[in-house]
Amino acid sequence: MAIQLKDVHFCYPEAPNKTVLCIKNWSVPEQEHVFIHGPSGSGKSTLLNLLSGMLRATQGEVSVLGQRLDQLSNRQRDKFRANHIGYIFQQFNLIPYLNPIDNIRLANRFSGGKTIASDVDNRIETLLATFNIPPSEWQKPVARLSIGQQQRIAITRAMINKPELLIADEPTSSLDPDNRDNFMTKLMSLAKEHRITLLFVSHDMSLSHYFDRIAPLSEINSAGASR
Amino acid sequence: MFIRLASKSLLNRKGSVLLTLMAMSVSIFVLLGVEHIRHQTKDSFNSTVSGVDLIVGARTGSLNLLLYSVFRIGSPTNNIGWETYQAVASNSKVAWSVPIALGDSHKGYRVMGTTSDYFKHFRYGQKRQLEFSAGQQFSGIFDVVLGSEVARKLGYTLGDPLVLAHGIAKTSFSLHDDMPFKVVGILETTGTPVDQTLHVSLQGIEAIHLNWQQGVKLPGRRVDREQLNPQALEPESITAFMLGLSSRMATFRVQRDINNYAREPLSAILPGVALSELWQMMGLLENTLRLIAGLILIAALLGLSAMMLASIREREHEIHLLRVIGAPPLYLFLLIELEAILIALTSIILGLSGLYICLLTAGDFLASSFGLHIGTNIFSGDNTVFLLLIIGATIIAAMIPSFSAYRNAKASL
Structure with a gap:
């Protein structure tokens, strides 16, 4: 199993009586592509933060790629996230004043840097080329590139450390239909090619046909129902 | 990559960074200038007479x-x-x-x-x-x-x-x-x-x-x-x-x-004793000058701290992003510290070169109008200590914004 949640409870330390997330049992097999949808405020980002190790569950077992995240220290979870999880947001995926290459290198640096710099640069260039980013744009600050280009560079950045799990949090919301379809095909083929487990969160149901499984958040999280 | 990130981030905020840089440079110029002239004056003062009992x-x-x-x-x-x-x-x-x-x-x-x-x-x-x-x-x-x-x-x-x-x-x-x-x-x-x-x-x-x-x-x-x-x-x-x-x-x-x-x-x-008595009388003036120079530096450092603190707010997305790609909160703390140190180092270079150029051009004027012979060697042992103190003070002043970035990173979701 890529993801295995058991009796997970989460409440923010500021509001210890308000359970934001309550998951009895939920799992995602390896290499499955899951589409999660739900209204905002239903605990979506909390779930993603738990899975990426940004947050620690108040109770229960959170196991990602066979690793019990709830048993790791803060520093270990940061390291685990850098090495095994790719993350794409709706926007602000890149440091605006760095160029694409530096943005991707930076992500690689936090993985522990066991790879040789020239190897990484080769991989970055190959990836950028696959995503139709012309070499003329590689040295420009990403803020000067188009949103479509930025989102494709964001996938490259998420892929650089060869993650086994990719979390995409409404990555297409800021894209126009053309760019969106382009983005989705690229993302799906890449996930298939690298045998990546994909967790895709969106409220755009028209994208659901790309996925193996569609999971409404209300089915996963029982805390929303009781509220 | 760490230094590259910090310097690019500073370059990205040219306007406010440039003003802070100027404030810091001027204060370092004043501080080291006062110190240097004080030393040189004392030297030339004490060397007016020797060998006379x-x-x-x-x-x-x-x-x-x-x-x-x-x-x-x-x-x-x-x-x-x-x-x-x-x-x-x-x-x-x-x-x-x-x-x-x-x-x-x-x-x-x-x-x-x-x-x-x-x-x-x-x-x-x-x-x-x-x-x-x-x-x-x-x-x-x-x-x-x-x-x-x-x-x-x-x-x-x-x-x-x-x-x-x-x-x-x-x-x-x-x-x-x-x-x-x-x-x-x-x-x-x-x-x-x-x-x-x-x-x-x-x-x-x-x-x-x-x-x-x-x-x-x-x-x-x-x-x-x-x-x-x-x-x-x-x-x-x-x-x-x-x-x-x-x-x-x-x-x-x-x-x-x-x-x-x-x-x-x-x-x-005894000329030596009388000279040091005379110098002591000027000590008050001297200490006042040092105090003012020190206060100017503190003001510049507070300005630096305020500028950095304001920038943390604009950079919330950036901090979150760094967290997601695996940066621990300490990295953010050190990043802000490094940015402050880079500003301090650049200011030191600017302040020192400004001082050097001033001494070079004003040296003749000082010598002929006031009989003050000020050397251009500004890298005396004392000044090196001062430079270290400035860096140290910068690190302390940058603690406030750095800690803010650290807290921001910890809570960043």
């Missing part, structure tokens, strides 16, 4: 005696008799003595009557002897030896005639124009008041005052220059004299003997 004048305060005899500032309270000078100079513990007679001037520069022993025994700086850049010391009654600045400013060369004025005012109407002097020597630059002095023999001083009484020229009495006999021109009184002792151990005994001299009230001072 005692300075003796009429009974007065030690500062007054030092100021008029060495710095040619202010006026002597009284003269001392020639017999008194000879009595003290003949003391067996005295190795050499140099009499000084002040009171005349030339175009605002003071004239000092003395003997040829002055050139032999007077020392400045690290026991350096006076040296001639042209000519030699005076031998005739109407010979004059110029300090380097006098010669340069007034454009005199060897053989030029000049007329002394009575009194020390810048513009004097009572000139000794009946007895012109001739330039026979010009001294090398010393960086001391010697540069601003005209040196003549005691006989010369006597000669120009022969037809004077009570500071007024007597009409109708003319002196024939040709008939003057150097031996007959023994001065009646002098202003002060310098003593070199055969043994430095005897300094305090001789000083006490002179202070207790029965026939005339005298004061003997």
Whole structure:
């Protein structure tokens, strides 16, 4: 199993009586592509933060790629996230004043840097080329590139450390239909090619046909129902 | 990559960073400038006289005696008799003595009557002897030896005639124009008041005052220059004299003997002690300057801290992103610290080069207008300590925004 949640409870330390997330049992097999949808405020980002190790569950077992995240220290979870999880947001995926290459290198640096710099640069260039980013744009600050280009560079950045799990949090919301379809095909083929487990969160149901499984958040999280 | 991230981030915020940089540079310029000038002034101050064991004048305060005899500032309270000078100079513990007679001037520069022993025994700086850049010391009654600045400013060369004025005012109407002097020597630059002095023999001083009484020229009495006999021109009184002792151990005994001299009230001072007393008086001013320079630096550092703190708010997305790609909160803390240190280092480079250029261009002006010889070597040991202190203070000031970034990173979701 890529993801295995058991009796997970989460409440923010500021509001210890308000359970934001309550998951009895939920799992995602390896290499499955899951589409999660739900209204905002239903605990979506909390779930993603738990899975990426940004947050620690108040109770229960959170196991990602066979690793019990709830048993790791803060520093270990940061390291685990850098090495095994790719993350794409709706926007602000890149440091605006760095160029694409530096943005991707930076992500690689936090993985522990066991790879040789020239190897990484080769991989970055190959990836950028696959995503139709012309070499003329590689040295420009990403803020000067188009949103479509930025989102494709964001996938490259998420892929650089060869993650086994990719979390995409409404990555297409800021894209126009053309760019969106382009983005989705690229993302799906890449996930298939690298045998990546994909967790895709969106409220755009028209994208659901790309996925193996569609999971409404209300089915996963029982805390929303009781509220 | 870490430094690259920090520097690119600073470049991305050019406007506010540039202003902070300027504030820091100016404050570092002021701080190091004050320190440097203070050191150099103290050095040049303490090097005005050396190798002289005692300075003796009429009974007065030690500062007054030092100021008029060495710095040619202010006026002597009284003269001392020639017999008194000879009595003290003949003391067996005295190795050499140099009499000084002040009171005349030339175009605002003071004239000092003395003997040829002055050139032999007077020392400045690290026991350096006076040296001639042209000519030699005076031998005739109407010979004059110029300090380097006098010669340069007034454009005199060897053989030029000049007329002394009575009194020390810048513009004097009572000139000794009946007895012109001739330039026979010009001294090398010393960086001391010697540069601003005209040196003549005691006989010369006597000669120009022969037809004077009570500071007024007597009409109708003319002196024939040709008939003057150097031996007959023994001065009646002098202003002060310098003593070199055969043994430095005897300094305090001789000083006490002179202070207790029965026939005339005298004061003997140790130049080193008087110099440090004088310097202590300036200590208040000096400390005020340092305090102001320090406060300017603190203000600049607070500005830096405020600028960085404001930037944290704009950079919330960036901080979140760094967290997601695996940066621990400590990384964010260090990133902000590094940005502050980069600003401090750049400011130090700017401040130092500004100071260096200023010293280079203003050095001549300071030397000629104030007699201040400021070296351009700003990398003295003390300044290195100051630079480290500035970096340290920057690190402390940047703690506030860095901690804010750290907290932001911890809560970043």
